[in-house]
Amino acid sequence: MSERKATIASRVGLHARPASIFAAAVGELPIEVTIGLEADPVEDAMDASSILSLMSLGAANGDVVVLRAEGEGADEALEALVKILETDLDAE
Amino acid sequence: MQNFSGVGVSPGRIIGSVRQMPKPVSEPPVGERMSSSTTADEATASLRAASKVVQAELQGRAAAATGASKAVLEATALMAADPMLIKAAVKLIATGTSAERAIWESGASVAEMLHNLGGYMADRATDVLDVRARIVAELRGVPAPGIPQSTEPFILVAEDLAPADTATLDPAKVLALVTSGGGPQSHTAIIARALGLPAVVAAPGVDELVDGTEVYVDGAAGTVSVNPGADEQALVAAWLLAAETLAVFDGTGSTADGHLVPLLANVGGAVDAVKAAELGAQGVGLLRTEFCFLERDTEPTIDEQVVAYRGVFDAFPGKKVVVRTLDAGADKPLPFLTDTTEPNPSLGVRGYRTDLTTPGVLKRQLTAIATAATDSPAEVWVMAPMIATVDEAADFAAMCRVAGLKIPGVMVEVPSAALLADRILGEVDFVSLGTNDLTQYTMAADRQLGTLAALNSPWQPAVLHLIKLTVAGSIAQGKNKPVGVCGEAAADPVLAVVLVGLGVATLSMTARSLSAVGAVLKSVTLDEAKRLAELALSARNADEARSRVRVELPILEKLGL
Known part of the structure; x- marks a missing residue:
């Protein structure tokens, strides 16, 4: 199990356009990735490829989330996803 | 030539081909089961396929859109095949529920969840319901709800339009509006006047017109004619000339004798x-x-x-x-x-x-x-x-x-x-x-x-x-x-x-x-307006009031109004 923490950089939090971009990126990976708030138990983690899950997570700007994945290439994949979350996508 | 007669609510004459507005998607009955010849795996597969088709269609529209509507369409496209939405529906299918009913219920609970989150999320609840209706339409093999997409401009025929349709109505694609229902003060009339589109409402029978039929619409006379010919082409040309003189308002409303009416x-x-x-x-x-x-x-x-x-x-x-x-x-x-x-x-x-x-x-x-x-x-x-x-x-x-x-x-x-x-x-x-x-x-x-x-x-x-x-x-x-x-x-x-x-x-x-x-x-002049008002007040009915005043205003003929 690989695990990475990321701080949400988007000013509006993880919804709207940032959530679309992130969910689409996860959807292209060959592995399953979960996302949860840092404070939440592991079993509450949700499917990171679901835009609806991301929206219901309600992660705001500055919140820390935990990404988890298993399998080949999990570490590299999570690194790439952390970069997306730590970029202010609204500013682009 | 087949003709339909209704109420003209927004002037203009045009010839174009018809596109019917699909009927709203009805709710699949509560407790609807899949047919006995279908397995749960087959129903799940058809649901996934339908959701992918809807997703592709929305992605296509997102690619053509710009700005805020592009972002909304991109998010909506992702929702169409969203694991949360589909997984809940697949669980229902496993219990024997039909694919249509399963996605309907799954969409409802997701929409409720977003609604309860409030704010921006609550506003997205309607997007989930839109996606749900599109998937059900795809499963049923009927056209997607909403104003039809077309590369060619068309005359939109509908039962009536709702205020929400205004947002998706592209005036560059829609040439005129014709409805079988609605009245002179319905939303269709309001939308048509706001966009400057010729419109005829309350024209019974127009819902039978087949997509692609060429019709002539006269939004002042309130008529729709199938297979227009040279006469109609001449009427369209005359309107285009009159419309030029009608294009400008000088910014001061007044009667001929200078009585100001802002x-x-x-x-x-x-x-x-x-x-x-x-x-x-x-x-x-x-x-x-x-x-x-x-x-x-x-x-x-x-x-x-x-x-x-x-x-x-x-x-x-x-x-x-x-x-x-x-x-x-x-x-x-x-x-x-x-x-x-x-x-x-x-x-x-x-x-x-x-x-x-x-x-x-x-x-x-x-x-x-x-x-x-x-x-x-x-x-x-x-x-x-x-x-x-x-x-x-x-x-x-x-x-x-x-x-x-x-x-x-x-x-x-x-x-x-x-x-x-x-x-x-x-x-x-x-x-x-x-x-x-x-x-x-x-x-x-x-x-x-x-x-x-x-x-x-x-x-x-x-x-x-x-x-x-x-x-x-x-x-x-x-x-x-x-x-x-x-x-x-x-x-x-x-x-x-x-x-x-x-x-x-x-x-x-x-x-x-x-x-x-x-x-x-x-x-x-103001005095003439007062006299015309008396003519209308003393008329026996609405039609008589209108025709009494119309005949006293020769300028109407000149301007094609």
């Missing part, structure tokens, strides 16, 4: 207001504030409202802007104000009455209007919709004073307000006649019902008498307080002459109608 615009927000100012509007006679927030699930904050209103005020420096407080209810429900389970919403808690059931919203809105008006270059007036009694008018005026708004008024839409206009004007500084609702309440005829279109005409002599009575009330009150009209009646250049003859001081309409109303008004 021509104002009805607007739904800043974008409309800027366009209206460009078209020469002498101010805003009706800012429909509910249109700023029609897609909203929750009450807009004061700050959001200030931004929305100021955008309108800024477009009219030194001019009058009449703000109407939220007119929610009946055909324009706002989830934070209206109870949609009322058995008779037109006679229910709507307009000013929502202050009884949801106190606070109106007070906050008045605060927002007053804030936006501070340091604004526009002269801001405020009025309340659906006022029925003198007490309501007095209460509203008091609320305006508390908020610091100087010029309070009320709408006259309920016959009781027209009857007591003198006393109501003792409490407020102006009244504005909302002829759409005044007509439906005077004639006791639902304005959305095509079958009652004849009753639902502002030309009904009884309605004209109530307008006359309202003006008489102002005269009796003695302080020369203005009586305006901001209903669809003011956008009809023929009726506009009658209204001026009845003593109406200002006319407010969709900005596209300014030039036609201005041109016809300039062709008569």
Whole structure:
């Protein structure tokens, strides 16, 4: 199990356009990735490829989330996803 | 040649091919099971396939869109195949539920979850419901709901259009509107005039027209003809010539003898207001504030409202802007104000009455209007919709004073307000006649019902008498307080002459109608307008009133109106 923490950089939090971009990126990976708030138990983690899950997570700007994945290439994949979350996508 | 006859509600003549608006997707019955010949795996596979088709279609539209609508479409496309949405449906399919019912229920629970999160998420709940309807349509093999997508411009044929359809109606693609239902004051008519599209409503039989059929539409005469020929082509050419002279309004409404009648615009927000100012509007006679927030699930904050209103005020420096407080209810429900389970919403808690059931919203809105008006270059007036009694008018005026708004008024839409206009004007500084609702309440005829279109005409002599009575009330009150009209009646250049003859001081309409109303008004003197008003008042019925006045206005023929 690989695990990475990321701080949400988007000013509006993880919804709207940032959530679309992130969910689409996860959807292209060959592995399953979960996302949860840092404070939440592991079993509450949700499917990171679901835009609806991301929206219901309600992660705001500055919140820390935990990404988890298993399998080949999990570490590299999570690194790439952390970069997306730590970029202010609204500013682009 | 096959012909259909309806009510012309927005002038213009055009030839084009028909596209039917698909019927709304109906709810799959509660407890619907998959057919015995289908396995759960097959049903799951067809659901996944349908969701992918919907996703691809929405992605295609997102690619063609720009700005805010592109972002919304991209997010909506992702929702179509979202694991959360699909997984919940697949679980239901495993218990034997049909794929249609499964996605319907799954969509409902996701929408409810978003709704409960509030704010931005709550606004996305409608996107989930839209996706759900599209997937069900795909599973059933019927066209997706909403205005059809087409690369070629077309004539849109529908039963009727809803306010929400305005957002997705692309005026570059839609040449004209034809509906089998609706009346002269239905939303289709309002949308058509706002976009300057020729439109015919209440034309029975047009829903049988096959997609691709070539038709001629005359939005003044109210006719639709199949297989148009050389005659129709000539009529279209003549209209195009007349339309050029109708394209410009010089910015001063007056009769031939110089009696000034300011021509104002009805607007739904800043974008409309800027366009209206460009078209020469002498101010805003009706800012429909509910249109700023029609897609909203929750009450807009004061700050959001200030931004929305100021955008309108800024477009009219030194001019009058009449703000109407939220007119929610009946055909324009706002989830934070209206109870949609009322058995008779037109006679229910709507307009000013929502202050009884949801106190606070109106007070906050008045605060927002007053804030936006501070340091604004526009002269801001405020009025309340659906006022029925003198007490309501007095209460509203008091609320305006508390908020610091100087010029309070009320709408006259309920016959009781027209009857007591003198006393109501003792409490407020102006009244504005909302002829759409005044007509439906005077004639006791639902304005959305095509079958009652004849009753639902502002030309009904009884309605004209109530307008006359309202003006008489102002005269009796003695302080020369203005009586305006901001209903669809003011956008009809023929009726506009009658209204001026009845003593109406200002006319407010969709900005596209300014030039036609201005041109016809300039062709008569005030005395002639008064004489024509008498002809209409004494007519036996609406048709006679209209035709009596039409024959006295030779300019109509010249302009193709």
